[in-house]
Amino acid sequence: MSKLSRIKKKMTRLFGTAIECREWRSSIVLEGIVNSWEQVVAAGNLAAGKGYKGVVNRIEVKGLPTERIRKPDWRDHHLNQRRVDVLVIGGGIIGSAIIRELAKWELSVLLVDKEGDLAMHTSSRNDGMIHPGLLPKPGSRKAYFNVRGNELYSRVTKELNVDFTRPGSFILYDQWAMKLLYPLIKLRARRNKVKDLRLIGRDELQQLEPGLAPEIRGALYIPSAGVLSPYKMTIAYAENAVANGAEVSLNTMVEAMEKKGDEITAVKTNRGKVFPRIIINAAGVFSDVIADLAGDQFFTIHPRKGEIILLDRKKGELIKAIYSRPEFNRIKGSSKGGGIIKTIEGNVLIGPDAYEQPYREDFTTNRENILALLERFLPIFPELSAKDVITYFSGIRAATYEEDFIIEKSEYVQNLIHAAGIQSPGLASAPAIAEEIEKLTLELLSGQKRVKARVGWNPVRKAIPELSKMGARSRGELIRKKPAYGEIVCRCEEISRGEVIDALQSPIPATTLDAIKRRVRAGMGRCQGEFCTPLLIKIMEEEGFDIMEITKKGNNSYLLLEETKG
Amino acid sequence: MRAIKAYDTIVIGGGPAGLAAALSAFEAGAETLMIEREKRLGGILKQCIHDGFGIIRFNQALTGPEYAGWYIEMVKKRGIPLLTKTFVTEIEQRGDGFRLSLVNSSEGLYQVISKSIVLANGCRERTARQIFIHGSRPAGVYTAGTAQYLVNILGYLPTKRCVILGSGDIGLIMARRLTLEGAKVVGVYEAKATPSGLERNIVQCLDDYDIPLKLSHTITRIIGEDRVEAVEVSRVDQTMSPLKGTEQVIECDGVILSVGLIPENELAESLGVRIDPRSGGPYVDQSFMTGIPGVFSCGNALTVSDLVDYVSETGKYAGASAASFVKDLPAQELIPIEKNEADFLYLIPQCFNINAVEQRLILYFRSRENRENVQVKVLADHQVIYQQRYQKLIPPEMKRIEIDSCPKPLNGIRDLRVEMEEGAKCES
Known part of the structure; x- marks a missing residue:
């Protein structure tokens, strides 16, 4: 029996005649109408891993409204008729890392993103963990890029001036199962080239982390696990690229592509038409949509949401590193189900969980999920409580049914490269993925033009100073030069007016309240902006914004609606 | 230097x-x-x-x-x-x-x-997330104090049609303020069965402007991507958990929070x-x-x-x-001021320095529940040094007791307690 008939048979058993399967190029296409999103995902999973390059899942759910994609709300000719060597679609960590590596070369590089800032989707909505690379299946692209990416972060964060530490990851166990599993874990670690992991007994663990619940027997310790701010990292990458000649065009949505034969000749956006030699698809949860516009959709993204909780920074003193506690009865390949992390800023982070949903931009959170996360993780550190919660949010993983990264030149479109299906550990893998895409781009271009190294390329990025972390002398000197650094506007995070102004004047300037927050953390503390929001509005006005046009996150998200009477 | x-x-x-x-x-x-x-x-x-x-x-x-x-x-x-x-x-x-x-x-x-x-x-102020409001995160969700700053200091309206969650005093004050500025306040929703704010504010800020106060209701979901488009409100049970099937969607462009x-x-x-x-x-x-x-x-x-x-x-x-x-x-030597936790939400001060020469003692407290006709007594070494009868005690109203001349010197006492006697618990 052929692989197609085997899959068809199983589909019929599960879904009757609702689903049709056919082969297209080297992939399998699923079509039909079912009753629930769970069935769509189940069908996709069923077809995956059966020998096809990818699963193209076009099954629809009866009565389910199609997603309204968030679009920039205006059109102009900013990019009209622009010829560039490389067009990168998507301003998340992957796209931003790619343009930074490409900026080393004498190339015209343009990155577009439909949102008003970088890192608006998954890259600002994750736990900031730089995974060690133990979990991905040996031999997978995830395993390779994760371990390599993790290594590269030491250098990249130094060059780009982004805070990064390696507190290590502790996989906690309260059962003896871990001791039995340990040889298998060791084997996987060796195959994935994850170094220095070891088991830690109860006494040592209690010494390292006295706040842990006493029932925890020990931990598997992986020292290479790190933490950083994922959105700051994304912005840092892009800023360095821009400093080296790359261009970033925000609020720019790819709407169509023009092709001649098997080559893309033009890319249409709401801000004009672009003529790129090479197109790089780094569109995250929309990477399959972009692939489809190019006539090369051989995979499907099924959005997998994770909700994340942030606890007050003052509870950060209770914990030092990254903790997870696998529940052996519900382990799944897709996600290890979150943990407790001390973020780089010192907050305690809980999550993420993982569940499938039909919409790619539905960032709502739900009471049951947040309560479940708290119930599951708070007991690990008995001194943490639900009262310490300052906020929660959700992010959406760009999962494919194959559950592995797609990092390759398109098989069917000559000038297209995919960096798609990047889900966890995508952040950890980003530097390595960028390195690979850089290589693939140069290979593709080699037939067309001679690419020289950029003269004067500077790998170092100057960051906005973080005054609260400085000593008296250097802080005083900066304040003397720019008195606004001495004026605290965000009391919770101790952010000065000067830092906010820096964010508004940075290489990729903040234009919204949330964009300021992502650059300098004003409004991210325990009061969640209740004190600094009006002050930030005032500063934006003083820096030239029309006060009535100031938004939280672009488009229609205005903060003020009308002047008061009189 | x-x-x-x-x-x-x-x-x-x-x-x-x-x-x-x-x-x-x-x-x-x-x-x-x-x-x-x-x-x-x-x-x-x-x-x-x-x-x-x-x-x-x-x-x-x-x-x-x-x-x-x-x-x-x-x-x-x-x-x-x-x-x-x-x-x-x-x-x-x-x-x-x-x-x-x-x-x-x-x-x-x-x-x-x-x-x-x-x-x-x-x-x-407590924020939306601290009381576990869910849904999306659009612009237009403000704590009452922030809204007050925007309106009274900056001179701008952050909402033209809003729902107020919580009946804390600033929320009530803002209900009136926004109404006077021409905004529509659809209602004030309070998860508790009794209002959190002062009676006079309920009357002067809501009743006088026909703004409905919905007790035992909360916002269960915020709807809207860029700007608030609506909220879903639900009735809650005594533990303040939303009751399934009571959801109602209210169109608005803003949510003002006064939840503590x-x-x-x-x-x-x-x-x-x-x-x-x-x-x-x-x-x-x-x-x-x-x-x-x-x-x-x-x-x-x-x-x-x-x-x-x-x-x-x-x-x-x-x-x-x-x-x-x-x-x-003088050096501190503290004894706790004893009280029945079931009667008092809190009592300040929590402890008493028996070495203090100062004879004045001021106590602030809130009752845990609504009570009527209550006798509050202060006892030093089991001797009543102060008593006061209250017709009504409600948690939103902090009470103050001042004892400035005691029948006995307070320094050196070994036991100080405050008691609440009689007084039936009541609904409102």
Whole structure:
């Protein structure tokens, strides 16, 4: 029996005649109408891993409204008729890392993103963990890029001036199962080239982390696990690229592509038409949509949401590193189900969980999920409580049914490269993925033009100073030069007016309240902006914004609606 | 290197509590410094342009700026040293005093030392996420205090049609304020079965403007991507859990939250001051000294008051105590002030220094539930030293007891307790 008939048979058993399967190029296409999103995902999973390059899942759910994609709300000719060597679609960590590596070369590089800032989707909505690379299946692209990416972060964060530490990851166990599993874990670690992991007994663990619940027997310790701010990292990458000649065009949505034969000749956006030699698809949860516009959709993204909780920074003193506690009865390949992390800023982070949903931009959170996360993780550190919660949010993983990264030149479109299906550990893998895409781009271009190294390329990025972390002398000197650094506007995070102004004047300037927050953390503390929001509005006005046009996150998200009477 | 300036008492916060504290510390002869992070003194009163302030203290209903103005003038008249636009980044205990790190535009980061400090940091508002509101995160969700700043200080309306969640006083005040500015307040939704704010505010801010108050209701979901488009409200049961099947969607462009205030005690906690989870502020004795000798707490940082008069009063005594601490306050020997936890939401002070010579004792408390016809007694070594009958006790109204002349000297007593007697629990 052929692989197609085997899959068809199983589909019929599960879904009757609702689903049709056919082969297209080297992939399998699923079509039909079912009753629930769970069935769509189940069908996709069923077809995956059966020998096809990818699963193209076009099954629809009866009565389910199609997603309204968030679009920039205006059109102009900013990019009209622009010829560039490389067009990168998507301003998340992957796209931003790619343009930074490409900026080393004498190339015209343009990155577009439909949102008003970088890192608006998954890259600002994750736990900031730089995974060690133990979990991905040996031999997978995830395993390779994760371990390599993790290594590269030491250098990249130094060059780009982004805070990064390696507190290590502790996989906690309260059962003896871990001791039995340990040889298998060791084997996987060796195959994935994850170094220095070891088991830690109860006494040592209690010494390292006295706040842990006493029932925890020990931990598997992986020292290479790190933490950083994922959105700051994304912005840092892009800023360095821009400093080296790359261009970033925000609020720019790819709407169509023009092709001649098997080559893309033009890319249409709401801000004009672009003529790129090479197109790089780094569109995250929309990477399959972009692939489809190019006539090369051989995979499907099924959005997998994770909700994340942030606890007050003052509870950060209770914990030092990254903790997870696998529940052996519900382990799944897709996600290890979150943990407790001390973020780089010192907050305690809980999550993420993982569940499938039909919409790619539905960032709502739900009471049951947040309560479940708290119930599951708070007991690990008995001194943490639900009262310490300052906020929660959700992010959406760009999962494919194959559950592995797609990092390759398109098989069917000559000038297209995919960096798609990047889900966890995508952040950890980003530097390595960028390195690979850089290589693939140069290979593709080699037939067309001679690419020289950029003269004067500077790998170092100057960051906005973080005054609260400085000593008296250097802080005083900066304040003397720019008195606004001495004026605290965000009391919770101790952010000065000067830092906010820096964010508004940075290489990729903040234009919204949330964009300021992502650059300098004003409004991210325990009061969640209740004190600094009006002050930030005032500063934006003083820096030239029309006060009535100031938004939280672009488009229609205005903060003020009308002047008061009189 | 510049010489580090030394003070007897440093007051942190220039709102009503800090102003009163600085005045009384200065008048008691302490070398005093007041530190305020904003440009102007007055704290939150600056944005409270409604009246009703100072009924006890001044015997008349003043506006917030008027009330603060009286204190500010006094502080300026006395020439009390003052730093505005100055932020305290850190306090360290050093020998017999404290070292404060300050940051401002003119001096950078520098240090001052003080023998005593008064924490008058005020409070912040509980946010949407802290009460587990879900749904999306659009623009248009503001705490009542932020909305008040936007309207009264900046002069802009953040919403034209809103739902107010929570019946705290600022929420009620904002319901009226927004209505006067031409915005539509669809309703005030309160998860509890009884309102959180003062009765007079319910009448003057809601009833007078026909704004409905929906008790036992909460917002279960915020809807809208960019700007709030609607909220889903639900009835809740006695444990405040939403009841399935009672959801109702209300169109609006804004949500104003008035769901509680949290005393700001991050500096106190960094010093190791113990916080009473019930009052939200530090454990203090009758002089408003915290568990750390030399550190005093007052105003809304001590506990959230419904009347500014009490804020000023705790400030006044904390400031005076801080000044006398520097001179000759006797060593602390504390006994707890006993009370029945089922009767009292909290009681301040939580403990009593039996070495204090001062015979005055002021107690503030809230009942845990609505009670009628209650007798409250204070007993020292099992002898009643004070009693008062209340027709009605409700949690939103803080009560004050002052005992200034005791039938027996209080120093040296071994047992102090407050009791609530009789009084049936009632619905409203």
